[in-house]
Amino acid sequence: MAGFAISFLISFYVFFLNILMTSLGMAFTYGVTRILNLAQGTFFVLGGYLASVFAWQIGLAFGIAAAAAASLAFGPLFYLYVKALGRTELEQLFATYALLLIGEGLFKLVFGNGDYTTASLADGLGSVEVLGQQVPYSYLWGGAVAAALLALMYLLLARTRAGLYMRAVRDDAEMASALGINVREVGLSASALGILITAASGAASSMWQAFTLGLSGQILVYAFASLVVGGIGDLLGVVAASAVISAVRTAAVFLYPQLELVAIYLVVIAVLLTRPSGLFARHARLA
Amino acid sequence: MVSRRDALKIGASFVVGLGLGAGLASIISGRPSAASQSGTTISLSPPTSSSATQTGQGKEVFKLGVVTFQTGPASIFGVPALNAAQLLVDEINKAGGILGAQIQLVVRDESGGPDKMVAVYKELVQQVGVDAYIGLISSADCLAVAPVAEDIGTTLTVFFDCATKQLVDQGMMKRVAFRTGGTTVTDGVSLAKYVLEVMPDVKTVAGLNQDYAYGHDEWDDFKNALLAMKPDVQIVGELFTPLFTSDYSAQISKILDLAPDLLHTSFWGPDLVNFIKQASARGLFQKVKVAFARGEFGLSQGMPDGQIVEGPDYHAFPDPRAYYVNRDFVNAYQSRFGSAPSYPAYHMANAVLGVKYAIETAAAVENVAWPDLSAVIHAFERLAYPAPGQYIIMAPNHNAMEGAVVGVSKGGDLEKFKFMYPAEVNPPVGVPSTQWIKSL
Numbered sequence: 001m002a003g004f005a006i007s008f009l010i011s012f013y014v015f016f017l018n019i020l021m022t023s024l025g026m027a028f029t030y031g032v033t034r035i036l037n038l039a040q041g042t043f044f045v046l047g048g049y050l051a052s053v054f055a056w057q058i059g060l061a062f063g064i065a066a067a068a069a070a071s072l073a074f075g076p077l078f079y080l081y082v083k084a085l086g087r088t089e090l091e092q093l094f095a096t097y098a099l100l101l102i103g104e105g106l107f108k109l110v111f112g113n114g115d116y117t118t119a120s121l122a123d124g125l126g127s128v129e130v131l132g133q134q135v136p137y138s139y140l141w142g143g144a145v146a147a148a149l150l151a152l153m154y155l156l157l158a159r160t161r162a163g164l165y166m167r168a169v170r171d172d173a174e175m176a177s178a179l180g181i182n183v184r185e186v187g188l189s190a191s192a193l194g195i196l197i198t199a200a201s202g203a204a205s206s207m208w209q210a211f212t213l214g215l216s217g218q219i220l221v222y223a224f225a226s227l228v229v230g231g232i233g234d235l236l237g238v239v240a241a242s243a244v245i246s247a248v249r250t251a252a253v254f255l256y257p258q259l260e261l262v263a264i265y266l267v268v269i270a271v272l273l274t275r276p277s278g279l280f281a282r283h284a285r286l287a
Numbered sequence: 288m289v290s291r292r293d294a295l296k297i298g299a300s301f302v303v304g305l306g307l308g309a310g311l312a313s314i315i316s317g318r319p320s321a322a323s324q325s326g327t328t329i330s331l332s333p334p335t336s337s338s339a340t341q342t343g344q345g346k347e348v349f350k351l352g353v354v355t356f357q358t359g360p361a362s363i364f365g366v367p368a369l370n371a372a373q374l375l376v377d378e379i380n381k382a383g384g385i386l387g388a389q390i391q392l393v394v395r396d397e398s399g400g401p402d403k404m405v406a407v408y409k410e411l412v413q414q415v416g417v418d419a420y421i422g423l424i425s426s427a428d429c430l431a432v433a434p435v436a437e438d439i440g441t442t443l444t445v446f447f448d449c450a451t452k453q454l455v456d457q458g459m460m461k462r463v464a465f466r467t468g469g470t471t472v473t474d475g476v477s478l479a480k481y482v483l484e485v486m487p488d489v490k491t492v493a494g495l496n497q498d499y500a501y502g503h504d505e506w507d508d509f510k511n512a513l514l515a516m517k518p519d520v521q522i523v524g525e526l527f528t529p530l531f532t533s534d535y536s537a538q539i540s541k542i543l544d545l546a547p548d549l550l551h552t553s554f555w556g557p558d559l560v561n562f563i564k565q566a567s568a569r570g571l572f573q574k575v576k577v578a579f580a581r582g583e584f585g586l587s588q589g590m591p592d593g594q595i596v597e598g599p600d601y602h603a604f605p606d607p608r609a610y611y612v613n614r615d616f617v618n619a620y621q622s623r624f625g626s627a628p629s630y631p632a633y634h635m636a637n638a639v640l641g642v643k644y645a646i647e648t649a650a651a652v653e654n655v656a657w658p659d660l661s662a663v664i665h666a667f668e669r670l671a672y673p674a675p676g677q678y679i680i681m682a683p684n685h686n687a688m689e690g691a692v693v694g695v696s697k698g699g700d701l702e703k704f705k706f707m708y709p710a711e712v713n714p715p716v717g718v719p720s721t722q723w724i725k726s727l
Contacts, residue, residue, distance in 0.1 A: 007540035010569075014536035104358060113362040115557060119564035120589050127568060133543070136568035208568065209533045210560035210588070214359035218531040253526075253537035261529050 006131045008250060014208075016246035017142050021205050023223040023230075023238050024146065025198025028153055031233030032166045032190040035082055036089060038096040040223060041216035042103035043078075043195050047071055047202025048211035049107065052116035055206075060121045064145075064203040071199030075192025083187070100216055108213055115210040122207035138207040145204040149197050153235060156193070166190050225264050229271045231278020240280050345656040346388035346418075351376065351642070352411035354404070354422030355448075355635075357396040360531060360556040363584060364424050364631040365397060368447065370624050371632035372421070375639045378619070385643050386650055386657060393417055397424060401431035408432050412442045419443040421638045424631070426451035426501050429466075433459040443645070443663055447638035448631060450474065452504065452720050460685035463660070465667055467637035467679060469599055469689035469713065471501070472720045474553070474580045475508025476727070477691035477707040478597045482549060482578055483516055484705075485595065485695070493524035493547040495538055497558060502527060505553035505580050508724065515727040523547050528558070535562050539569050546574060553580035560588045567591055582696070583629055590696050598692035600633035600676035601701055616675035633676035637687065641679065644672040680709060684716045 026040040047067050054070075055063025081099065086092035122138035129135075157163040168176040169186045177183045202211075222245070227233075230241030245264055252263040271279055353372050356365030376390045384390055393415055395407050404423065411417045420442055423429045429449035436444040437459075446454070446466040454460055455470060482489060494510065496502035506525065513520055524545045526538050542550060554562050563585045566572060572591040579585060582596035590596075598604075607614035616636065620628040645667035649658035652666060671680045680688045691712060694704025714723035 004544065007544055011537040011540040015534050018534040108358060108362075113366045115363075115560040115584075115588060117560060117564060117588075119560075119568070123564075123568060123589075127570070133540075134568070134570040138568065205533075208561075208565055210557045210564065212360055212557045212560075213362050215531070215533075215557060218360075219533065250537045254541060257526050257538075257541075 003131060003133075006133050008254060010130075010133060010135055011253070012246050012250045013143075014139055015249060016242050017139060017146060018205070018209075019222045019226050019242040019245055020146050020239060021142070021201035022219045023226040023242065024149060024153075024201055024235075025194050025196075026223050027227060027230070027233055027235055027238040028197055029191065029194030030227075031235065032157075032170055032194065033079070033187055034170060034233075035079075035092055035191070036096070036232075037078075037082075037194075038093055038220070039078075039099035039103060039216070040096075040198060041219045042100050043071060043074065043198040044202035044205070044219060045107065045211050045216045046074070046103070047199030048206040048209065049111050049116050050199070051203035051206045052118050052211065053111075055118040055121050060118055060125075060207070063118065063121075064200070064206075067203035068196055068200035072192055072196050074199075075195035076188045078195055079188050079191035082191075103216055104213065107216075113213055115212050116206070117210040118206045119208060119210070136208075142204050142207060145200065149200060150235065150239065153193075153197065157235075162186075162189070222264075225268050228268050229279055231280055234278060234280060237278050237280035241278075244279070345386060349385050349388040349390045349419070350393055350415065350417040351390050351639075352393045352395065352415065352417035352420040352422065354395045354397050354407060354411075354420070355631075356398060356424055357394075358398045361397070361424055363556050364448065364629075367624075367629045368424070368631040368635040369394065371620065371628060371635040372639055374616075374619055374623060375636055379639075379643060385646050388657075395422075397422065397428060401425075401427045404428040405431050405435050408435055408444075409439070412436075412439055417442060419445065419642050421445045421447055421635070421642065424448045426453075426504075429454060430459070433464050436464045437461050441660070443642065443660065443667075445638045445642060448634045450501065450504075452508070455684055455686050455714075456719050456721075458684070462664060465641070465681070465685045467641045467681070467687045467689075468634045469687065469691060470720070471504040471508045472714065472724065473689055473691050473707075473712045474505055474597055474599065475510075476512045476712040476724065477599075477693050478509055478551070478578050478580055478595070479512035479516060480707060480711070481595060481597070481693035481705060482513065486549065486576065489517070489520060489548045491521045491523045491545075491547040492549045492551065493522070493526070493542060493545055495526045495528070495535075495542065495550060495552045495554070495562070497530050497554060498527035499530060502553055506551060508720070509551050509578075509580070511721070511724045512727055515725055531557060533557075533561060535565050536569075539566050539571055542575060543569070543571060548576065550575050550577045551580070552577060555581040555584065559585050563588055563590050583701075586696055586699050586701065590699075592695075592697050594696045596694055596696055596701055598630050598676075598694075598701075598704075599689065600630040601692040601694065601704060602627040602629075603701065604692045604704060604706060605677065612673050613675045628675075630676075633674070636676065637674045637679050637689075640672060640674050641667065641670065641681070645670055677706070682716050688713050 026037060029035055029037050050067035050070055051064045054066045082092055082095055085095035125137040127134040127136040165181050165186050168181060169183050173183050225245055226238055226241045230237030248263050248267050252259045355368045356362045376392055380389050411420055423446050426449045429446050429451060430453055433454060440463055444464045448468055450471045452470040452472050454466060494506045496506045578595040580597050602617050605613050607617050617627060645663050649662040649666040653662045667681055668683050677690055682688055688709035690709045691707050692704050694701035714720050
């Protein structure tokens with residue numbers, strides 16, 4: 001029984017980390033800039049590709065950090081691109097979807113069709129044995145990265161002047177600009193941060209996941225599930241939602257593996273029917 | 288003023304006129320080719336005394352349509368395949384082409400699904416006018432294109448990779464369609480035979496495969512072959528995961544829990560790499576031996592030693608030191624693309640060489656400068672020819688009797704590999720695969 005519990009817990013934690021990593025950046029970007037980014041996966045995959053390339057030259061930890069830093073340049077470009085092409089949410093969906101396709105083409109050009117991962121380097125971190133089960137340190141380090149990113153976002157939004165501006169712009173951009181906030185500058189820096197977080201998550205995920213062509217679209221499935229369940233743009237909601245989805249999926253695989261994907265969608269549908277603004281939204285969202 | 292009714296009339300007559308014009312144009316433009324065809328057939332009937340007096344027109348350019356994945360995760364198969372096609376076409380052209388005709392490649396991407404592949408097939412055959420079509424990695428794409436190819440019936444159509452057994456079991460390749468590779472039955476039976484050779488005492492087996500037709504077929508064929516040859520084997524778990532899953536932690540936990548002697552998987556692409564990485568981090572390979580139906584791509588991605596891997600082709604077989612067809616292919620491929628050819632490159636070579644040899648054989652048999660389609664089909668149905676990976680033997684069911692290489696992983700390569708002979712791992716022509724597997 002203890003063996004079963006521990007293998008359930010390990011699987012639960014690992015998949016929780018997986019979903020959290022894919023959805024964190026998206027939640028932040030939408031929560032602050034109100035841009036629903038379909039090209040989220042592109043930046044996630046970019047982080048993974050870059051980390052895999054850098055890590056072989058400068059080591060795992062520096063590689064991941066370098067990948068995140070390199071992605072910083074893409075944030076402002078992304079913001080300008082979206083603002084130039086799409087004013088309404090529908091236009092933004094089209095613009096970011098186009099970016100997803102463009103990204104795939106560029107990845108093929110630059111990285112080719114191989115599998116990119118830092119897993120072999122992460123193997124060197126070793127693993128710890130818990131009740132006869134091996135738990136690789138890479139997942140624990142991944143958890144630390146996720147926790148650090150969450151803390152960073154929370155402190156920024158809740159405790160700093162820049163965060164105050166970001167929340168003001170999100171709630172009412174017109175009023176914020178009337179009060180003297182430079183909306184464009186806030187948007188630029190918020191997007192840069194969102195992309196940074198996304199790429200950092202992708203870079204950290206390269207410790208257990210291979211990056212290859214066509215992945216940018218695939219990872220959206222779980223990211224969207226967690227965003228819908230948690231309430232779009234709600235950071236703590238996304239954490240809780242990732243836990244719920246991971247628990248449901250892990251239980252499904254253990255008890256009735258045929259229902260793996262269906263179980264996740266059932267949770268999403270149930271949440272949409274009963275609490276359309278998300279399980280953990282504190283108040284119904286206006287407009 | 289033009290009334291609405293007039294406008295409609297004008298519009299309608301314009302459309303009708305356009306249709307008539309197009310019809311006439313096609314009849315007129317169709318004539319010369321029809322005439323030249325009948326010309327060749329007539330010239331055939333009086334038996335010419337010597338081949339020196341061959342009549343009929345040779346071809347200058349041979350348009351070859353090639354369709355494989357160039358984008359998406361399956362490009363890991365499609366890119367090596369297209370590489371091989373380009374390599375072979377260049378070499379054939381340098382050596383004078385097919386009967387003097389220079390091959391011109393017309394390449395399309397396989398991404399987009401079965402409906403799109405049907406549209407691409409029609410475009411290549413009816414608009415571009417390719418002389419032969421080679422393509423398709425995805426089974427679903429083959430199953431959609433095969434009936435359309437037979438329906439149109441004008442173009443030699445060779446499926447080079449898609450492993451679905453339905454094409455054979457349902458008799459879907461009737462006239463113009465051929466496949467120069469094996470099926471999931473070839474994979475499953477080869478793997479099962481090898482497993483029983485190296486682990487004769489295997490008791491418990493589990494499966495972890497992708498949840499779509501290919502994953503289910505690979506598992507069923509392996510499982511049924513194994514059970515037919517060793518009925519006391521126990522199947523302790525059958526797991527299926529969605530395509531392109533990034534995390535297998537729950538499945539790995541479950542397999543560790545089941546602790547089978549052997550795990551079978553036909554994972555490919557990112558799934559294969561993710562599984563190998565995550566499973567070795569969790570110590571799965573120390574407890575369970577794994578048989579990979581598509582493991583070749585995992586060899587360079589940290590696959591632990593001692594795992595069972597099926598090719599179906601492998602660059603070290605037949606031994607390049609002795610077998611020059613393979614040696615030349617491996618050397619040319621390696622110097623041009625920087626790595627050894629993987630099995631899709633071998634499958635593409637089977638197809639390109641098959642088209643070339645079928646046409647050349649038909650021309651020699653019929654004693655014409657350029658054979659017509661039915662002569663090529665007739666020749667292809669019983670053709671046997673050397674390809675880099677193995678000697679390809681075509682059967683009257685339009686499918687190759689292909690063998691498979693199975694071996695054990697060792698330091699990023701395969702060792703102790705064994706070639707499973709075609710007759711051992713393919714049902715005889717006309718026998719349904721399920722029935723044949725039961726009789727093993």
